[in-house]
Amino acid sequence: MAYNVIVLIKQIPDIDQMKTNPGTGEPLIQNVPLRMENLSKNAVEAAVRIKEKNGGKVTVLCFGTEKSTSVMKEAYAMGADEGYLITGYAGNYPSVTANALASKIKEIPHDLVILGNQSADSYTGLLPGSLSAILGEPLLGNAIDIKLQEKQVSVVSALEDNNLEIATEMPAVVSVAQEINQPRLPPVLQIMAAGRKPINQVAASNLQVPEVKTISNRAPKSDRKRIVYEDPAKGIEEVSNVIREAIR
Amino acid sequence: MKIIAFSDNKAILSQIISRFRDEAEVHAITPDPDFILKYGASKTFGLKGDVLSGPVSKAIEKMYQSGGYDLIAIGSTVTGREVAGLLSAMLSTQAVSEVNSLSFNGGKATTSRFFYGGKSLLTEESVAKIAVVAPGLAEATESSKKSDITELQLEPSSVKIVSRTDKKGGSVDIEKAQVIVSVGRGLGKKENLEKVEPFAKAVHGEIAGSRPVCLDYGWLSEDRQVGLSGKKVQPKLYIALGISGQIQHIAGMRNSKVVIAVNKDKSAPIFEEADYGIVGDLFDVIGKIKDKLAQ
Numbered sequence: 001m002a003y004n005v006i007v008l009i010k011q012i013p014d015i016d017q018m019k020t021n022p023g024t025g026e027p028l029i030q031n032v033p034l035r036m037e038n039l040s041k042n043a044v045e046a047a048v049r050i051k052e053k054n055g056g057k058v059t060v061l062c063f064g065t066e067k068s069t070s071v072m073k074e075a076y077a078m079g080a081d082e083g084y085l086i087t088g089y090a091g092n093y094p095s096v097t098a099n100a101l102a103s104k105i106k107e108i109p110h111d112l113v114i115l116g117n118q119s120a121d122s123y124t125g126l127l128p129g130s131l132s133a134i135l136g137e138p139l140l141g142n143a144i145d146i147k148l149q150e151k152q153v154s155v156v157s158a159l160e161d162n163n164l165e166i167a168t169e170m171p172a173v174v175s176v177a178q179e180i181n182q183p184r185l186p187p188v189l190q191i192m193a194a195g196r197k198p199i200n201q202v203a204a205s206n207l208q209v210p211e212v213k214t215i216s217n218r219a220p221k222s223d224r225k226r227i228v229y230e231d232p233a234k235g236i237e238e239v240s241n242v243i244r245e246a247i248r
Numbered sequence: 249m250k251i252i253a254f255s256d257n258k259a260i261l262s263q264i265i266s267r268f269r270d271e272a273e274v275h276a277i278t279p280d281p282d283f284i285l286k287y288g289a290s291k292t293f294g295l296k297g298d299v300l301s302g303p304v305s306k307a308i309e310k311m312y313q314s315g316g317y318d319l320i321a322i323g324s325t326v327t328g329r330e331v332a333g334l335l336s337a338m339l340s341t342q343a344v345s346e347v348n349s350l351s352f353n354g355g356k357a358t359t360s361r362f363f364y365g366g367k368s369l370l371t372e373e374s375v376a377k378i379a380v381v382a383p384g385l386a387e388a389t390e391s392s393k394k395s396d397i398t399e400l401q402l403e404p405s406s407v408k409i410v411s412r413t414d415k416k417g418g419s420v421d422i423e424k425a426q427v428i429v430s431v432g433r434g435l436g437k438k439e440n441l442e443k444v445e446p447f448a449k450a451v452h453g454e455i456a457g458s459r460p461v462c463l464d465y466g467w468l469s470e471d472r473q474v475g476l477s478g479k480k481v482q483p484k485l486y487i488a489l490g491i492s493g494q495i496q497h498i499a500g501m502r503n504s505k506v507v508i509a510v511n512k513d514k515s516a517p518i519f520e521e522a523d524y525g526i527v528g529d530l531f532d533v534i535g536k537i538k539d540k541l542a543q
Protein backbone atom coordinates (compact mmCIF):
# COMPACT_ATOMS: atom_id res chain seq x y z
CA MET A 1 0.00 0.00 0.00
CA ALA A 2 1.00 3.58 -0.56
CA TYR A 3 1.94 5.79 2.37
CA ASN A 4 1.73 9.49 3.07
CA VAL A 5 4.88 10.48 4.87
CA ILE A 6 5.60 13.82 6.49
CA VAL A 7 9.27 14.52 7.03
CA LEU A 8 10.58 17.27 9.27
CA ILE A 9 13.79 19.06 8.45
CA LYS A 10 15.85 21.66 10.21
CA GLN A 11 18.26 24.29 8.99
CA ILE A 12 21.31 24.96 11.14
CA PRO A 13 24.46 27.06 10.97
CA ASP A 14 27.35 25.03 9.58
CA ILE A 15 28.97 24.26 12.92
CA ASP A 16 32.24 23.08 11.39
CA GLN A 17 32.77 26.53 9.90
CA MET A 18 31.84 28.34 13.07
CA LYS A 19 34.52 30.32 14.92
CA THR A 20 34.50 31.79 18.37
CA ASN A 21 35.44 35.34 19.30
CA PRO A 22 38.99 35.00 20.62
CA GLY A 23 38.40 37.76 23.17
CA THR A 24 35.07 36.76 24.71
CA GLY A 25 34.89 33.12 23.63
CA GLU A 26 31.41 33.73 22.27
CA PRO A 27 30.39 31.86 19.13
CA LEU A 28 30.29 34.01 15.99
CA ILE A 29 27.22 32.86 14.11
CA GLN A 30 26.51 35.96 12.02
CA ASN A 31 28.18 35.01 8.75
CA VAL A 32 28.20 31.26 9.13
CA PRO A 33 26.57 29.58 6.11
CA LEU A 34 23.35 27.69 6.77
CA ARG A 35 22.84 24.07 5.82
CA MET A 36 20.50 21.13 6.30
CA GLU A 37 20.95 19.44 9.67
CA ASN A 38 22.68 16.04 9.45
CA LEU A 39 19.91 13.73 10.62
CA SER A 40 17.30 15.72 8.68
CA LYS A 41 19.00 14.36 5.56
CA ASN A 42 18.68 10.82 6.86
CA ALA A 43 15.01 11.52 7.58
CA VAL A 44 14.36 12.75 4.03
CA GLU A 45 16.22 9.75 2.63
CA ALA A 46 14.15 7.34 4.74
CA ALA A 47 10.90 8.98 3.61
CA VAL A 48 11.86 8.99 -0.07
CA ARG A 49 12.85 5.31 0.09
CA ILE A 50 9.43 4.45 1.49
CA LYS A 51 7.80 6.26 -1.41
CA GLU A 52 10.06 4.60 -3.97
CA LYS A 53 9.22 1.19 -2.60
CA ASN A 54 5.52 1.51 -1.84
CA GLY A 55 4.27 4.61 -3.62
CA GLY A 56 2.63 7.53 -1.86
CA LYS A 57 3.73 11.04 -1.12
CA VAL A 58 6.47 12.79 0.82
CA THR A 59 5.65 16.17 2.33
CA VAL A 60 8.45 18.18 3.93
CA LEU A 61 7.91 20.60 6.78
CA CYS A 62 10.57 22.98 7.95
CA PHE A 63 10.14 25.33 10.88
CA GLY A 64 12.57 28.06 9.98
CA THR A 65 12.82 31.52 8.53
CA GLU A 66 12.57 33.11 5.08
CA LYS A 67 16.17 31.98 4.61
CA SER A 68 15.25 28.30 4.82
CA THR A 69 14.14 27.88 1.22
CA SER A 70 17.51 26.38 0.27
CA VAL A 71 17.05 23.36 2.53
CA MET A 72 13.53 22.88 1.18
CA LYS A 73 14.95 22.80 -2.33
CA GLU A 74 17.54 20.30 -1.24
CA ALA A 75 14.77 18.06 0.10
CA TYR A 76 12.89 18.44 -3.19
CA ALA A 77 16.01 17.46 -5.10
CA MET A 78 16.28 14.34 -2.94
CA GLY A 79 12.75 13.37 -3.96
CA ALA A 80 10.24 15.12 -1.72
CA ASP A 81 6.95 16.02 -3.44
CA GLU A 82 5.68 19.03 -1.55
CA GLY A 83 6.98 21.36 1.10
CA TYR A 84 5.78 23.84 3.68
CA LEU A 85 8.12 26.37 5.15
CA ILE A 86 6.74 27.53 8.47
CA THR A 87 8.37 30.84 9.29
CA GLY A 88 8.82 32.39 12.70
CA TYR A 89 11.70 30.35 14.11
CA ALA A 90 13.32 32.49 16.77
CA GLY A 91 15.73 30.16 18.48
CA ASN A 92 16.13 26.79 20.05
CA TYR A 93 12.95 26.26 22.06
CA PRO A 94 11.88 22.64 21.55
CA SER A 95 8.38 23.25 22.95
CA VAL A 96 7.80 26.11 20.49
CA THR A 97 9.11 24.04 17.58
CA ALA A 98 6.95 21.06 18.55
CA ASN A 99 3.79 23.17 18.63
CA ALA A 100 4.56 25.05 15.42
CA LEU A 101 5.16 21.79 13.55
CA ALA A 102 2.30 19.87 15.16
CA SER A 103 -0.33 22.42 14.19
CA LYS A 104 0.65 22.02 10.53
CA ILE A 105 1.02 18.24 10.75
CA LYS A 106 -2.55 17.99 12.04
CA GLU A 107 -3.81 19.56 8.80
CA ILE A 108 -2.10 17.02 6.57
CA PRO A 109 -3.38 13.45 6.30
CA HIS A 110 -0.44 11.11 7.01
CA ASP A 111 0.65 7.64 8.01
CA LEU A 112 4.08 8.54 9.31
CA VAL A 113 5.98 11.53 10.60
CA ILE A 114 9.75 11.04 10.24
CA LEU A 115 12.40 13.28 11.81
CA GLY A 116 15.98 13.13 13.06
CA ASN A 117 16.37 11.92 16.61
CA GLN A 118 18.64 14.76 17.74
CA SER A 119 19.79 17.89 15.99
CA ALA A 120 23.52 18.36 15.41
CA ASP A 121 23.56 21.90 16.83
CA SER A 122 21.37 21.93 19.91
CA TYR A 123 21.35 18.19 20.53
CA THR A 124 18.30 18.24 22.79
CA GLY A 125 16.48 15.18 21.47
CA LEU A 126 13.22 16.49 22.93
CA LEU A 127 11.25 17.02 19.73
CA PRO A 128 10.28 13.41 18.90
CA GLY A 129 8.68 12.85 22.32
CA SER A 130 6.92 16.21 22.39
CA LEU A 131 5.45 15.71 18.91
CA SER A 132 4.28 12.24 19.85
CA ALA A 133 2.45 13.63 22.89
CA ILE A 134 0.88 16.61 21.07
CA LEU A 135 -0.23 14.53 18.07
CA GLY A 136 -1.34 11.61 20.21
CA GLU A 137 0.62 9.25 17.98
CA PRO A 138 3.01 6.60 19.31
CA LEU A 139 6.76 7.20 18.99
CA LEU A 140 9.26 4.71 17.63
CA GLY A 141 12.59 6.36 18.43
CA ASN A 142 16.21 6.34 17.25
CA ALA A 143 15.44 3.99 14.36
CA ILE A 144 18.21 2.33 12.36
CA ASP A 145 15.74 0.35 10.24
CA ILE A 146 12.09 0.89 9.28
CA LYS A 147 9.69 -1.76 7.98
CA LEU A 148 6.12 -1.21 6.89
CA GLN A 149 3.42 -3.82 6.52
CA GLU A 150 -0.16 -2.73 5.88
CA LYS A 151 -1.03 -0.40 8.76
CA GLN A 152 1.82 -1.62 10.92
CA VAL A 153 5.24 0.04 11.27
CA SER A 154 8.17 -1.59 12.98
CA VAL A 155 11.63 -0.18 13.59
CA VAL A 156 14.89 -1.30 15.11
CA SER A 157 15.54 1.24 17.83
CA ALA A 158 19.21 1.65 18.75
CA LEU A 159 19.45 1.92 22.53
CA GLU A 160 22.69 2.17 24.49
CA ASP A 161 23.03 -1.52 25.35
CA ASN A 162 20.78 -3.25 22.90
CA ASN A 163 18.80 -2.93 19.71
CA LEU A 164 15.10 -3.14 20.31
CA GLU A 165 12.70 -4.06 17.57
CA ILE A 166 9.41 -2.30 18.29
CA ALA A 167 6.15 -2.07 16.36
CA THR A 168 2.92 -0.11 16.38
CA GLU A 169 -0.07 0.89 14.27
CA MET A 170 0.14 3.94 12.04
CA PRO A 171 -0.14 6.90 12.22
CA ALA A 172 3.08 7.08 14.19
CA VAL A 173 6.13 9.26 14.75
CA VAL A 174 9.51 7.74 13.83
CA SER A 175 12.79 9.42 14.75
CA VAL A 176 15.89 8.22 12.92
CA ALA A 177 19.58 7.76 13.75
CA GLN A 178 22.54 8.25 11.45
CA GLU A 179 23.00 4.53 10.79
CA ILE A 180 19.62 4.19 9.10
CA ASN A 181 20.90 5.10 5.65
CA GLN A 182 23.35 7.04 3.53
CA PRO A 183 21.52 10.14 2.26
CA ARG A 184 21.71 10.45 -1.53
CA LEU A 185 23.48 13.24 -3.37
CA PRO A 186 20.89 14.28 -5.94
CA PRO A 187 21.97 14.61 -9.60
CA VAL A 188 22.28 18.09 -11.10
CA LEU A 189 19.11 17.75 -13.20
CA GLN A 190 17.07 17.06 -10.10
CA ILE A 191 18.67 19.99 -8.31
CA MET A 192 17.72 22.27 -11.16
CA ALA A 193 14.17 20.98 -11.29
CA ALA A 194 13.89 21.43 -7.53
CA GLY A 195 14.79 25.09 -7.89
CA ARG A 196 11.64 25.69 -9.94
CA LYS A 197 9.29 23.86 -7.63
CA PRO A 198 7.08 26.09 -5.47
CA ILE A 199 7.52 26.23 -1.71
CA ASN A 200 4.46 26.95 0.38
CA GLN A 201 5.16 29.50 3.08
CA VAL A 202 3.05 29.91 6.16
CA ALA A 203 3.75 32.00 9.21
CA ALA A 204 3.58 30.23 12.54
CA SER A 205 0.98 31.69 14.86
CA ASN A 206 0.54 31.74 18.60
CA LEU A 207 4.14 30.99 19.45
CA GLN A 208 4.66 30.94 23.19
CA VAL A 209 8.34 31.49 23.65
CA PRO A 210 9.32 30.41 27.16
CA GLU A 211 11.23 32.61 29.54
CA VAL A 212 14.87 31.67 29.34
CA LYS A 213 17.68 33.99 30.28
CA THR A 214 21.09 33.35 28.75
CA ILE A 215 23.69 33.91 31.44
CA SER A 216 26.63 33.09 29.22
CA ASN A 217 27.41 31.33 25.94
CA ARG A 218 31.12 30.82 25.44
CA ALA A 219 33.62 28.34 24.13
CA PRO A 220 34.39 26.00 27.01
CA LYS A 221 37.62 26.96 28.70
CA SER A 222 40.51 24.73 27.89
CA ASP A 223 43.64 25.23 29.90
CA ARG A 224 45.70 22.53 28.28
CA LYS A 225 49.46 22.97 28.20
CA ARG A 226 49.67 22.57 24.41
CA ILE A 227 53.29 21.49 24.36
CA VAL A 228 53.68 20.09 20.87
CA TYR A 229 56.84 18.33 19.67
CA GLU A 230 57.29 18.55 15.94
CA ASP A 231 60.33 16.36 16.24
CA PRO A 232 59.09 12.99 17.57
CA ALA A 233 62.57 12.05 18.81
CA LYS A 234 62.45 14.91 21.32
CA GLY A 235 58.86 14.33 22.34
CA ILE A 236 59.15 10.66 23.13
CA GLU A 237 61.39 11.10 26.14
CA GLU A 238 59.20 13.80 27.72
CA VAL A 239 55.90 12.13 26.90
CA SER A 240 57.14 8.80 28.26
CA ASN A 241 57.88 10.53 31.54
CA VAL A 242 54.42 12.08 31.61
CA ILE A 243 52.86 8.66 31.01
CA ARG A 244 55.00 7.07 33.69
CA GLU A 245 53.92 9.75 36.14
CA ALA A 246 50.24 9.47 35.24
CA ILE A 247 49.98 5.68 35.53
CA ARG A 248 51.93 5.31 38.69
CA MET B 249 12.65 20.45 47.74
CA LYS B 250 11.15 17.35 46.14
CA ILE B 251 12.50 15.75 42.98
CA ILE B 252 11.48 12.86 40.75
CA ALA B 253 14.58 11.16 39.29
CA PHE B 254 14.32 8.64 36.47
CA SER B 255 16.85 6.86 34.32
CA ASP B 256 17.03 3.48 32.62
CA ASN B 257 20.80 3.86 33.05
CA LYS B 258 21.70 3.05 36.63
CA ALA B 259 25.03 4.91 36.56
CA ILE B 260 23.41 8.23 35.62
CA LEU B 261 20.58 7.70 38.09
CA SER B 262 23.00 7.03 40.94
CA GLN B 263 24.80 10.29 40.05
CA ILE B 264 21.54 12.29 40.05
CA ILE B 265 20.56 10.87 43.45
CA SER B 266 24.03 11.56 44.88
CA ARG B 267 23.85 15.14 43.63
CA PHE B 268 20.48 15.96 45.20
CA ARG B 269 19.90 13.66 48.19
CA ASP B 270 21.24 16.19 50.74
CA GLU B 271 19.25 19.18 49.55
CA ALA B 272 16.07 17.45 48.39
CA GLU B 273 13.71 14.57 48.87
CA VAL B 274 14.56 12.37 45.90
CA HIS B 275 12.02 9.88 44.57
CA ALA B 276 13.92 7.54 42.27
CA ILE B 277 12.24 5.56 39.48
CA THR B 278 14.30 2.70 38.08
CA PRO B 279 14.21 -0.71 36.44
CA ASP B 280 17.12 -1.68 38.77
CA PRO B 281 15.82 -0.87 42.27
CA ASP B 282 18.19 -3.24 44.11
CA PHE B 283 21.21 -1.45 42.70
CA ILE B 284 19.78 2.05 43.16
CA LEU B 285 18.83 1.45 46.80
CA LYS B 286 22.45 2.00 47.90
CA TYR B 287 22.49 5.66 46.83
CA GLY B 288 20.16 7.08 49.44
CA ALA B 289 17.02 8.20 47.60
CA SER B 290 14.13 8.98 49.96
CA LYS B 291 11.88 6.64 48.00
CA THR B 292 12.78 4.03 45.39
CA PHE B 293 10.22 2.89 42.83
CA GLY B 294 11.01 -0.31 40.94
CA LEU B 295 9.49 -0.39 37.46
CA LYS B 296 7.55 -3.46 36.37
CA GLY B 297 6.66 -3.92 32.71
CA ASP B 298 8.24 -2.79 29.46
CA VAL B 299 10.44 0.26 30.04
CA LEU B 300 9.30 2.16 26.94
CA SER B 301 9.08 5.94 26.83
CA GLY B 302 5.27 6.04 26.48
CA PRO B 303 4.32 4.13 29.64
CA VAL B 304 7.23 5.58 31.65
CA SER B 305 6.13 9.14 30.86
CA LYS B 306 2.56 8.31 31.94
CA ALA B 307 3.79 6.90 35.24
CA ILE B 308 5.91 10.00 35.90
CA GLU B 309 3.06 12.31 34.89
CA LYS B 310 0.82 10.64 37.46
CA MET B 311 3.40 10.91 40.20
CA TYR B 312 4.17 14.56 39.36
CA GLN B 313 0.51 15.48 39.46
CA SER B 314 0.13 13.93 42.88
CA GLY B 315 1.79 17.15 43.89
CA GLY B 316 4.60 19.07 45.43
CA TYR B 317 7.46 18.25 43.07
CA ASP B 318 9.94 20.97 42.08
CA LEU B 319 11.78 19.09 39.36
CA ILE B 320 11.82 15.97 37.21
CA ALA B 321 15.44 14.95 36.55
CA ILE B 322 15.88 12.42 33.76
CA GLY B 323 19.10 10.68 32.75
CA SER B 324 20.14 11.39 29.17
CA THR B 325 19.68 8.15 27.27
CA VAL B 326 17.67 7.42 24.13
CA THR B 327 14.66 6.47 26.26
CA GLY B 328 15.25 9.28 28.77
CA ARG B 329 15.23 12.01 26.13
CA GLU B 330 12.00 10.62 24.68
CA VAL B 331 10.41 10.58 28.12
CA ALA B 332 11.46 14.19 28.71
CA GLY B 333 10.04 15.32 25.37
CA LEU B 334 6.76 13.52 26.04
CA LEU B 335 6.46 14.93 29.55
CA SER B 336 7.29 18.45 28.43
CA ALA B 337 4.25 18.41 26.14
CA MET B 338 2.02 16.39 28.50
CA LEU B 339 2.63 18.75 31.42
CA SER B 340 2.96 21.89 29.24
CA THR B 341 6.18 22.68 31.00
CA GLN B 342 9.62 23.50 29.80
CA ALA B 343 12.43 21.00 29.58
CA VAL B 344 16.13 21.73 29.39
CA SER B 345 18.38 19.09 27.96
CA GLU B 346 21.88 17.60 28.29
CA VAL B 347 22.63 19.62 31.39
CA ASN B 348 25.96 19.06 33.07
CA SER B 349 25.31 21.39 35.95
CA LEU B 350 22.08 22.27 37.68
CA SER B 351 21.25 24.48 40.63
CA PHE B 352 18.20 26.27 42.03
CA ASN B 353 17.53 29.76 43.17
CA GLY B 354 14.05 30.85 44.25
CA GLY B 355 12.11 28.59 41.87
CA LYS B 356 14.45 29.22 38.95
CA ALA B 357 16.86 26.67 37.62
CA THR B 358 20.35 27.58 36.46
CA THR B 359 21.68 25.01 34.02
CA SER B 360 24.63 24.61 31.69
CA ARG B 361 24.81 22.56 28.55
CA PHE B 362 26.94 22.34 25.46
CA PHE B 363 25.62 24.01 22.35
CA TYR B 364 26.56 24.16 18.67
CA GLY B 365 27.69 20.55 18.77
CA GLY B 366 29.94 21.28 21.76
CA LYS B 367 31.52 24.50 20.52
CA SER B 368 30.07 26.57 23.31
CA LEU B 369 28.92 26.13 26.87
CA LEU B 370 25.53 27.72 27.34
CA THR B 371 24.47 28.72 30.84
CA GLU B 372 20.82 29.63 31.23
CA GLU B 373 18.29 30.56 33.87
CA SER B 374 14.79 29.27 33.30
CA VAL B 375 11.65 28.01 34.97
CA ALA B 376 12.22 24.56 33.47
CA LYS B 377 10.70 21.78 35.57
CA ILE B 378 12.23 18.96 33.55
CA ALA B 379 15.98 18.52 33.23
CA VAL B 380 17.64 15.91 31.07
CA VAL B 381 20.90 15.19 32.82
CA ALA B 382 24.11 14.25 30.99
CA PRO B 383 26.35 11.60 32.53
CA GLY B 384 28.81 12.96 35.07
CA LEU B 385 26.60 15.49 36.91
CA ALA B 386 28.17 14.38 40.16
CA GLU B 387 30.17 11.50 41.48
CA ALA B 388 27.98 8.59 42.56
CA THR B 389 28.62 7.76 46.17
CA GLU B 390 26.80 5.25 48.32
CA SER B 391 24.79 6.45 51.28
CA SER B 392 23.68 4.86 54.52
CA LYS B 393 20.22 6.40 54.06
CA LYS B 394 17.71 3.58 53.66
CA SER B 395 14.49 3.36 51.71
CA ASP B 396 12.10 0.59 50.75
CA ILE B 397 11.33 -0.48 47.22
CA THR B 398 7.81 0.27 46.02
CA GLU B 399 6.69 -1.54 42.89
CA LEU B 400 5.49 0.70 40.08
CA GLN B 401 3.54 -1.19 37.42
CA LEU B 402 3.72 0.41 33.97
CA GLU B 403 0.60 0.55 31.81
CA PRO B 404 0.56 -1.52 28.64
CA SER B 405 1.78 0.41 25.60
CA SER B 406 0.48 0.73 22.07
CA VAL B 407 4.10 0.07 21.10
CA LYS B 408 5.01 -3.63 21.25
CA ILE B 409 8.46 -5.08 21.72
CA VAL B 410 9.14 -7.62 18.97
CA SER B 411 12.71 -8.61 19.86
CA ARG B 412 15.79 -7.44 21.69
CA THR B 413 19.38 -7.98 20.53
CA ASP B 414 22.28 -7.24 22.86
CA LYS B 415 25.02 -5.20 21.30
CA LYS B 416 28.41 -6.77 20.97
CA GLY B 417 30.92 -5.55 23.48
CA GLY B 418 29.04 -4.54 26.58
CA SER B 419 31.66 -5.66 29.07
CA VAL B 420 33.86 -2.54 29.09
CA ASP B 421 33.00 0.62 30.90
CA ILE B 422 35.33 3.25 29.50
CA GLU B 423 33.60 5.88 31.63
CA LYS B 424 35.37 4.41 34.63
CA ALA B 425 38.77 3.84 33.01
CA GLN B 426 41.78 5.65 34.50
CA VAL B 427 43.82 5.47 31.32
CA ILE B 428 42.34 5.53 27.82
CA VAL B 429 44.12 4.93 24.54
CA SER B 430 41.78 6.31 21.93
CA VAL B 431 42.17 5.64 18.22
CA GLY B 432 40.79 7.56 15.27
CA ARG B 433 40.57 7.11 11.54
CA GLY B 434 44.37 7.47 11.47
CA LEU B 435 44.43 3.82 12.53
CA GLY B 436 43.91 3.02 8.85
CA LYS B 437 42.37 -0.42 9.19
CA LYS B 438 40.97 -2.75 11.79
CA GLU B 439 43.98 -5.10 11.67
CA ASN B 440 46.17 -2.25 12.92
CA LEU B 441 44.47 -2.54 16.31
CA GLU B 442 46.93 -5.35 16.94
CA LYS B 443 49.68 -2.77 16.86
CA VAL B 444 47.93 -0.54 19.39
CA GLU B 445 46.94 -3.27 21.85
CA PRO B 446 50.44 -3.94 23.23
CA PHE B 447 50.88 -0.20 23.79
CA ALA B 448 47.53 0.03 25.58
CA LYS B 449 48.59 -2.85 27.75
CA ALA B 450 51.92 -1.19 28.58
CA VAL B 451 50.11 1.93 29.84
CA HIS B 452 47.34 -0.11 31.54
CA GLY B 453 44.79 1.57 29.30
CA GLU B 454 41.39 0.69 27.87
CA ILE B 455 41.01 1.14 24.13
CA ALA B 456 38.38 3.61 22.93
CA GLY B 457 37.78 5.40 19.65
CA SER B 458 36.27 8.21 17.63
CA ARG B 459 32.88 7.85 16.01
CA PRO B 460 34.05 6.74 12.57
CA VAL B 461 36.08 3.97 14.20
CA CYS B 462 33.24 2.73 16.41
CA LEU B 463 30.20 3.44 14.30
CA ASP B 464 30.94 3.87 10.61
CA TYR B 465 33.69 1.26 10.28
CA GLY B 466 32.93 -0.88 13.31
CA TRP B 467 36.62 -1.43 14.11
CA LEU B 468 35.64 -1.11 17.77
CA SER B 469 32.32 -1.81 19.46
CA GLU B 470 29.95 1.12 19.88
CA ASP B 471 30.26 1.18 23.65
CA ARG B 472 33.84 2.38 23.18
CA GLN B 473 32.91 5.54 21.29
CA VAL B 474 33.99 8.77 22.95
CA GLY B 475 32.23 12.03 22.16
CA LEU B 476 29.06 14.01 21.90
CA SER B 477 27.06 11.03 20.73
CA GLY B 478 29.19 8.53 22.63
CA LYS B 479 30.64 8.19 26.11
CA LYS B 480 31.84 11.10 28.22
CA VAL B 481 35.07 9.97 29.81
CA GLN B 482 37.28 11.45 32.50
CA PRO B 483 40.44 9.40 32.84
CA LYS B 484 43.67 10.52 34.48
CA LEU B 485 45.34 10.04 31.11
CA TYR B 486 43.80 10.24 27.63
CA ILE B 487 46.03 9.33 24.71
CA ALA B 488 44.53 10.29 21.33
CA LEU B 489 46.11 8.47 18.38
CA GLY B 490 45.26 9.53 14.83
CA ILE B 491 42.25 11.56 15.97
CA SER B 492 41.79 14.95 14.33
CA GLY B 493 40.03 16.47 17.35
CA GLN B 494 36.69 17.59 15.93
CA ILE B 495 34.56 19.36 18.46
CA GLN B 496 32.13 16.43 18.76
CA HIS B 497 35.01 14.24 19.86
CA ILE B 498 36.36 16.81 22.31
CA ALA B 499 32.91 16.96 23.92
CA GLY B 500 33.50 13.45 25.24
CA MET B 501 37.05 13.75 26.57
CA ARG B 502 37.22 17.32 27.79
CA ASN B 503 37.26 16.29 31.44
CA SER B 504 40.35 14.14 31.11
CA LYS B 505 43.13 15.14 33.46
CA VAL B 506 46.13 14.85 31.14
CA VAL B 507 45.77 14.63 27.36
CA ILE B 508 48.45 13.36 25.00
CA ALA B 509 47.92 13.48 21.24
CA VAL B 510 49.79 11.87 18.37
CA ASN B 511 48.92 13.01 14.87
CA LYS B 512 50.91 13.26 11.66
CA ASP B 513 49.31 16.59 10.80
CA LYS B 514 50.79 19.38 12.87
CA SER B 515 47.76 21.60 12.32
CA ALA B 516 45.28 18.99 13.62
CA PRO B 517 42.88 20.66 16.10
CA ILE B 518 43.53 17.90 18.66
CA PHE B 519 46.81 19.66 19.54
CA GLU B 520 44.76 22.63 20.83
CA GLU B 521 43.12 20.27 23.31
CA ALA B 522 46.23 18.40 24.35
CA ASP B 523 48.76 18.94 27.11
CA TYR B 524 51.45 17.12 25.15
CA GLY B 525 51.48 16.48 21.45
CA ILE B 526 53.79 14.62 19.13
CA VAL B 527 53.67 15.26 15.39
CA GLY B 528 54.37 11.96 13.72
CA ASP B 529 53.20 8.55 12.62
CA LEU B 530 51.23 7.02 15.45
CA PHE B 531 52.61 3.49 15.02
CA ASP B 532 56.16 4.75 15.02
CA VAL B 533 55.58 6.93 18.08
CA ILE B 534 53.76 4.39 20.24
CA GLY B 535 56.39 1.77 19.44
CA LYS B 536 59.12 4.06 20.67
CA ILE B 537 57.22 5.14 23.77
CA LYS B 538 56.57 1.52 24.63
CA ASP B 539 60.29 0.75 24.38
CA LYS B 540 61.09 3.75 26.53
CA LEU B 541 58.59 2.68 29.20
CA ALA B 542 60.09 -0.82 29.26
CA GLN B 543 63.56 0.55 30.04
Ligand SMILES: Cc1cc2nc3c(=O)[nH]c(=O)nc-3n(C[C@H](O)[C@H](O)[C@H](O)COP(=O)(O)OP(=O)(O)OC[C@H]3O[C@@H](n4cnc5c(N)ncnc54)[C@H](O)[C@@H]3O)c2cc1C
Nearest residue numbers: 432433434458459475476477478490491492496497512530
Ligand atom coordinates in the same frame (compact mmCIF):
# COMPACT_ATOMS: atom_id res chain seq x y z
C1 LIG C 1 25.87 15.13 15.53
C2 LIG C 1 27.26 14.60 15.49
C3 LIG C 1 27.71 13.83 16.55
C4 LIG C 1 29.03 13.34 16.53
N1 LIG C 1 29.44 12.60 17.59
C5 LIG C 1 30.73 12.19 17.62
C6 LIG C 1 31.23 11.46 18.75
O1 LIG C 1 30.51 11.17 19.72
N2 LIG C 1 32.53 11.07 18.73
C7 LIG C 1 33.38 11.35 17.69
O2 LIG C 1 34.56 11.00 17.76
N3 LIG C 1 32.91 12.00 16.61
C8 LIG C 1 31.62 12.42 16.54
N4 LIG C 1 31.18 13.06 15.42
C9 LIG C 1 32.04 13.08 14.23
C10 LIG C 1 33.10 14.17 14.26
O3 LIG C 1 32.56 15.35 13.71
C11 LIG C 1 34.32 13.76 13.41
O4 LIG C 1 33.90 13.43 12.11
C12 LIG C 1 35.08 12.58 13.99
O5 LIG C 1 35.37 12.79 15.36
C13 LIG C 1 36.38 12.38 13.23
O6 LIG C 1 37.01 11.20 13.65
P1 LIG C 1 38.57 10.99 13.51
O7 LIG C 1 39.28 12.06 14.23
O8 LIG C 1 38.84 9.60 13.91
O9 LIG C 1 38.80 11.06 11.94
P2 LIG C 1 39.46 12.19 11.04
O10 LIG C 1 38.85 13.49 11.29
O11 LIG C 1 39.47 11.65 9.67
O12 LIG C 1 40.95 12.28 11.58
C14 LIG C 1 41.94 11.33 11.37
C15 LIG C 1 43.24 11.92 11.83
O13 LIG C 1 44.25 10.94 11.82
C16 LIG C 1 45.47 11.53 11.40
N5 LIG C 1 46.30 10.43 10.89
C17 LIG C 1 46.10 9.67 9.79
N6 LIG C 1 47.04 8.70 9.70
C18 LIG C 1 47.87 8.85 10.76
C19 LIG C 1 49.01 8.16 11.24
N7 LIG C 1 49.51 7.10 10.60
N8 LIG C 1 49.59 8.60 12.38
C20 LIG C 1 49.10 9.68 13.05
N9 LIG C 1 48.02 10.35 12.64
C21 LIG C 1 47.39 9.95 11.52
C22 LIG C 1 45.07 12.57 10.38
O14 LIG C 1 46.04 13.59 10.30
C23 LIG C 1 43.75 13.08 10.97
O15 LIG C 1 43.95 14.22 11.79
C24 LIG C 1 29.88 13.58 15.42
C25 LIG C 1 29.42 14.34 14.36
C26 LIG C 1 28.13 14.87 14.38
C27 LIG C 1 27.67 15.69 13.23
